[in-house]
Amino acid sequence: MQKKDILDAGCSMPDARRSRKSRIENQESRIEEVPYGSNCVRLSAREWLIIGIVFSALLYFGPTLWERIEQFDAGPDYRLPYDLSSDYWLYSRYCRWACSRYETLVIGDSVVWGHFVSKDNTLSYHLNEIAGHNQFANMGVDGIHPVALAGLLKYYGRDIKGKNVLLHFNPLWMSSRKHDLQIDKEFHFNHPKLVPQFIPKIPCYKDSYSRRLSAVVERCVTFLSWTSHLKITYFEGMDLPTWTLEHPNENPLKAITLQLPASENGAQSERISWNEKGIAKQDLQWVELETSLQWNSFQRSVEMLKARGNSVFVLVGPFNEHMLKGKSIDTYRKMKSEIEAWLRQNNVPYYMPEALPGELYSDASHPLSEGYAMLAKALFENKSFRSGILRSE
Amino acid sequence: MLFHTWPFVLFFLIAYPIYLALKGTRLRLPWLLTASYFFYACFNPLYLILIAYSTLLDYTVVAIMEKRGRRKILLLISVVNNLALLSLFKYGGFVTDNLNVLLSSLEIPYAVPAPGIFLPVGLSFYIFQSMSYTIDYYRGNIEREKSFIRYATFVSLFPRLLAGPIERARNLLPQLHKTPRVSKQDITDGLSLFVVGFFKKVALADYLALYVDKVYAAPEQFQSPALMLATFLFCWQIYFDFSGYTDMARGIARMMGLRLMLNFNNPYLATGLGDFWSRWHISLSSWFKDYVYIPLGGNRRGTFNTYKNMFLTMVISGLWHGAAWTFIIWGAVHALGRFLTRDLERTSFYRDKVPKLAKQLFVFGFVTFAWIFFRAESISDAWVIITRIFSSGLANPYCPLLALALTLTVWLYQFAYESRVKWVLELRPVRIGIVVLMVLYLAIFAPSSEQPFIYLQF
Numbered sequence: 061m062q063k064k065d066i067l068d069a070g071c072s073m074p075d076a077r078r079s080r081k082s083r084i085e086n087q088e089s090r091i092e093e094v095p096y097g098s099n100c101v102r103l104s105a106r107e108w109l110i111i112g113i114v115f116s117a118l119l120y121f122g123p124t125l126w127e128r129i130e131q132f133d134a135g136p137d138y139r140l141p142y143d144l145s146s147d148y149w150l151y152s153r154y155c156r157w158a159c160s161r162y163e164t165l166v167i168g169d170s171v172v173w174g175h176f177v178s179k180d181n182t183l184s185y186h187l188n189e190i191a192g193h194n195q196f197a198n199m200g201v202d203g204i205h206p207v208a209l210a211g212l213l214k215y216y217g218r219d220i221k222g223k224n225v226l227l228h229f230n231p232l233w234m235s236s237r238k239h240d241l242q243i244d245k246e247f248h249f250n251h252p253k254l255v256p257q258f259i260p261k262i263p264c265y266k267d268s269y270s271r272r273l274s275a276v277v278e279r280c281v282t283f284l285s286w287t288s289h290l291k292i293t294y295f296e297g298m299d300l301p302t303w304t305l306e307h308p309n310e311n312p313l314k315a316i317t318l319q320l321p322a323s324e325n326g327a328q329s330e331r332i333s334w335n336e337k338g339i340a341k342q343d344l345q346w347v348e349l350e351t352s353l354q355w356n357s358f359q360r361s362v363e364m365l366k367a368r369g370n371s372v373f374v375l376v377g378p379f380n381e382h383m384l385k386g387k388s389i390d391t392y393r394k395m396k397s398e399i400e401a402w403l404r405q406n407n408v409p410y411y412m413p414e415a416l417p418g419e420l421y422s423d424a425s426h427p428l429s430e431g432y433a434m435l436a437k438a439l440f441e442n443k444s445f446r447s448g449i450l451r452s453e
Numbered sequence: 454m455l456f457h458t459w460p461f462v463l464f465f466l467i468a469y470p471i472y473l474a475l476k477g478t479r480l481r482l483p484w485l486l487t488a489s490y491f492f493y494a495c496f497n498p499l500y501l502i503l504i505a506y507s508t509l510l511d512y513t514v515v516a517i518m519e520k521r522g523r524r525k526i527l528l529l530i531s532v533v534n535n536l537a538l539l540s541l542f543k544y545g546g547f548v549t550d551n552l553n554v555l556l557s558s559l560e561i562p563y564a565v566p567a568p569g570i571f572l573p574v575g576l577s578f579y580i581f582q583s584m585s586y587t588i589d590y591y592r593g594n595i596e597r598e599k600s601f602i603r604y605a606t607f608v609s610l611f612p613r614l615l616a617g618p619i620e621r622a623r624n625l626l627p628q629l630h631k632t633p634r635v636s637k638q639d640i641t642d643g644l645s646l647f648v649v650g651f652f653k654k655v656a657l658a659d660y661l662a663l664y665v666d667k668v669y670a671a672p673e674q675f676q677s678p679a680l681m682l683a684t685f686l687f688c689w690q691i692y693f694d695f696s697g698y699t700d701m702a703r704g705i706a707r708m709m710g711l712r713l714m715l716n717f718n719n720p721y722l723a724t725g726l727g728d729f730w731s732r733w734h735i736s737l738s739s740w741f742k743d744y745v746y747i748p749l750g751g752n753r754r755g756t757f758n759t760y761k762n763m764f765l766t767m768v769i770s771g772l773w774h775g776a777a778w779t780f781i782i783w784g785a786v787h788a789l790g791r792f793l794t795r796d797l798e799r800t801s802f803y804r805d806k807v808p809k810l811a812k813q814l815f816v817f818g819f820v821t822f823a824w825i826f827f828r829a830e831s832i833s834d835a836w837v838i839i840t841r842i843f844s845s846g847l848a849n850p851y852c853p854l855l856a857l858a859l860t861l862t863v864w865l866y867q868f869a870y871e872s873r874v875k876w877v878l879e880l881r882p883v884r885i886g887i888v889v890l891m892v893l894y895l896a897i898f899a900p901s902s903e904q905p906f907i908y909l910q911f
Contacts, residue, residue, distance in 0.1 A: 095715045095718075096642065096646075096715075097645075097646060097649070097700070097703075097715065098715065098717060098718045098719045098867075098870070099649065099866070099867075099870060099878075100870065100875070100878040100879050100883075100884055101645055101648075101649050101884060101887055101888060102641075102642060102645045102884070103641055103644070103645050103884060103885065103888060104638075104641055105637050105638075105640075105641050107641075107881065107884065107885055107888075108641050108644060110885055111885065111888055111889060111892065114889055115889075115892055115896070118893070118896070269459075269460050270455075270458040270459050270460050273458075273459035273460060273462075273463065274459050277459060283896070287896065287897050287898075290897065299898065299899070299900035300855075300898035300899075300900075301659070301660040301663055301853070301855075301856070301898075301899075301900060302663060302900070304853035304854075304855045304856065305663050305664060305667070305853055308851045308852055308853045308854060309851075309854060312855060312898075
C-alpha cells in the first residue's frame with residue numbers, strides 16, 4: 061500500500077492534472093460498479109407482484125379468517141373484558157355480534173360497562189331483568205370519554221345501523237378543564253388512538269406526529285387493528301419483543317390460546333360506596349357547555365348514530381350530586397338544563413334522572429348494583445323511553 | 454422524520470412522484486434540494502443554517518481554488534472551518550467536562566461553563582462528505598462542481614443525510630449531472646433494499662436493544678451469562694441498526710435512480726481485523742484511510758510509523774463516533790488488535806493452515822469484546838462488565854430465546870451467503886419465502902417503532 065502523500069503533494073500537481081481527466085472520464089463506469097448488496101434478497105417486479113398478492117390476501121382475509129378460528133362466546137350480559145378495553149377490533153366484532161342478537165345497544169363509558177359491579181349487576185343486566193328477555197347489550201367501554209367514543213363509533217362501530225341505541229352521557233367528563241382535555245399541559249388520558257389526531261386540536265394531546273399518523277392508519281386498516289388485538293389479547297398488551305423479554309423462555313406461539321378472557325377479567329375495583337371510601341365533597345369547576353370538547357363530541361356521536369338510521373335515546377347521568385359542594389351544584393344544574401335544551405331542540409328523546417340516593421354511588425358517577433337496579437326501573441317508568449326504545453314491544 | 458416512521462412514508466409519497474415527474478427537467482435538482490432541506494428541517498429548522506454554511510464554505514473555497522490555484526491555505530480554511538463546527542457542536546461538552554476535571558484535580562476553584570449545545574443530527578456525516586470534496590479537488594481527483602444547487606444537493610441529499618453513506622464526489626456528483634433513468638429494476642431493487650433494512654431496524658435492532666439496554670443500564674446487577682449475551686446481542690444490534698439504516702437509504706436512493714455505495718458487507722464474516730474494517734462502515738473506513746491514514750504517512754515510513762499512523766487513525770475514528778473516553782478506548786483497542794494481528798495475518802500459517810471458521814470466530818470475538826467499550830455508559834461500567842464476565846456467577850440470563858434464534862438465523866444466512874451453498878439462497882422460492890416471512894413478521898408482530906438510529910448520535 062505504497063501511496064503518495066497527497067496532502068503534501070502540491071508540487072506534483074501537473075501530474076495530478078494529467079491524470080485527472082482520465083479519472084473523471086472513468087466516473088460514469090464507476091457508477092455502474094457500485095455493488096448491489098450483501099445478500100440475495102433481490103426481487104424482480106414479478107416476484108414483488110407475488111409478494112403483493114400474498115400480502116393483500118393477508119390484509120383482506122386475515123382478520124376475517126381469524127374470526128372463524130378464535131372462539132368468541134359472548135353469552136348473556138356479556139361485556140368487553142376490562143383488560144381488552146382498548147381492543148377496538150374486538151369491539152367491532154362484538155358490535156356485529158350484538159347487532160345481530162340484541163334489539164337495543166347500551167353505549168357509554170364505565171358507567172354503562174359497570175366499573176364497580178359484576179357483569180350481572182350492570183345497567184343492561186337490570187334492564188334485561190325488567191324486560192324479561194335479553195333485549196339490551198352492554199356496549200360500554202371502560203374509560204371511554206365522549207371524544208374517544210365519537211372515534212370509536214365512527215371507525216369501529218360502523219355496524220350499528222338501524223338499531224335502538226341507549227346512549228349514556230356522563231357529565232363527569234365536563235367536571236374540569238382537565239377532564240374536558242382542554243388544559244395545555246400534556247397528560248395521559250384514556251383511548252388516545254380514538255381522539256381526533258390533528259383537527260380539531262386537543263391542547264393536552266402532544267403525541268409525536270409519527271404516533272398520530274400511526275393511529276390514523278390503524279383506524280383505516282382493519283388488519284392493523286387486528287394485530288393490536290393479538291397484542292392486547294395474547295401478549296398482555298405488549299408487542300411481541302417486549303413480551304418475550306418478560307417471558308424469555310416461553311414459546312410466543314403457545315401464548316396464542318385462541319381463548320378470549322372472561323368478561324370479569326381485570327375488574328378489581330372496590331365495590332363500596334363513596335362515603336365508605338372516604339371521598340370528600342368537591343367543588344368541581346365545570347366547563348362551559350358551548351366550549352366543551354367532550355360535549356361537542358357527544359353531540360357528534362348522537363348525530364352520527366341518527367344518521368345511520370338508529371333510534372337514539374340519551375340517558376344523562378345520574379351524576380352523584382351529593383358529592384358536590386359550593387357553587388358547583390348550581391353550575392351543574394345550569395349545565396343540565398342547557399343539555400336538556402339541546403336534546404329537546406334536536407328532537408332527541410332523553411331521560412335526565414334526579415340523583416340516586418347518596419349511598420348508592422361508588423364515586424362521582426358510578427352507581428353500585430342497587431343504584432343500577434333503581435335506574436333501570438326508573439328508565440322503564442319513563443314515558444319517552446317506553447315510546448322510543450321499547451316501542452317494538 | 455426517520456425512515457421507519459409514518460411521517461417519512463407521507464413525505465416520500467409526496468416527494469417521490471414529484472421527483473419522477475421532474476426528473477427530465479431543470480427543476481429536478483431544485484426539487485431534490487428543497488425536499489432534502491425540508492427533510493432536515495423537520496428535525497430542527499435551525500440545522501439548515503449549519504448545513505447551508507458548510508455547503509457554502511466548501512463551494513466557495515473550491516471556486517477560489519479554481520481561480521487562484523490549489524493553495525494549501527484554502528484547503529486549510531475549509532478543513533479548519535469544518536472541524537471547528539464539528540468541535541463546537543460535538544466535542545464542546547466533552548472538552549469542558551475534561552477541563553473541569555483537570556481544574557478540579559489541580560484544586561483551581563473555577564469551572565468552565567458547559568456550552569450547552571446539542572449535536573445536530575447528521576453533522577459528522579455531511580461535514581465529512583463536504584470536506585472530502587474540497588480535499589479531492591485540491592488533490593486534483595475531481596473537477597469543480599459549478600452549479601451551487603447541484604453541490605448543495607450532493608451535500609444534503611436526504612436519503613443519506615442523517616447517517617451516510619459518506620459519499621465521495623466522484624461517485625455521487627456525476628449521477629446528479631445526468632438525467633437519471635429510473636428503471637423497473639431500480640424500483641424493485643430499491644424496494645428490496647428498503648424492506649431488508651426496515652426488517653433489520655424494526656424487527657431486529659430494536660428488539661435486541663430491549664435486552665441490551667436492560668443489562669447495560671445496570672451491569673452490576675447481572676452475572677456473566679447475561680453480560681456476555683447482552684454484549685453478543687449489542688454486537689448484532691449495532692450492525693442491524695446501522696446497516697438497516699444504510700440499506701433503507703440505499704433503497705430510497707435506488708428508487709430515485711441514484712446508487713449509493715455499499716457500506717456494510719457482512720462484517721462479522723471477516724477473517725482478519727483489516728478485513729473487518731473493509732466490510733464495516735466502508736464509507737467511513739475508506740474516508741479515514743484516504744484522508745487521515747495516508748496523509749499521516751500510511752505504511753511508508755517504517756514499522757513504527759505505520760503502527761503510529763494506524764493507532765492515530767483508529768483513535769480519531771473512535772473519537773469521531775462520540776465525544777467520550779469510551780469511544781477513544783474502543784478505537785485504541787481496535788488499533789491494538791491490528792498491531793497484534795497484522796503480521797500474523799500475513800503469515801502462510803494463518804492464511805493456509807488456520808480454518809476459515811476459526812479466523813471468523815476469532816475476529817468476531819475480538820470485535821464483540823471491543824464493543825463493550827463502545828456501548829458502556831462509562832469506562833468504569835465497561836470495567837465492571839469485563840470483570841463480571843470473568844468473575845461473577847452463572848445465573849440464568851433470562852434472555853429471550855426468540856431474539857437469539859433470529860440473530861443466529863441471520864448469522865447462518867450470512868455464512869451460507871459466503872459459502873458454496875449460496876446458490877440455494879438465490880433460488881426464487883427461497884428469496885420470495887424470506888421476504889414473505891419478513892413482511893409477515895413486520896406486519897403482525899413488530900412494534901410500532903420510533904427508536905432513533907444509534908448512529909444519529911454520531
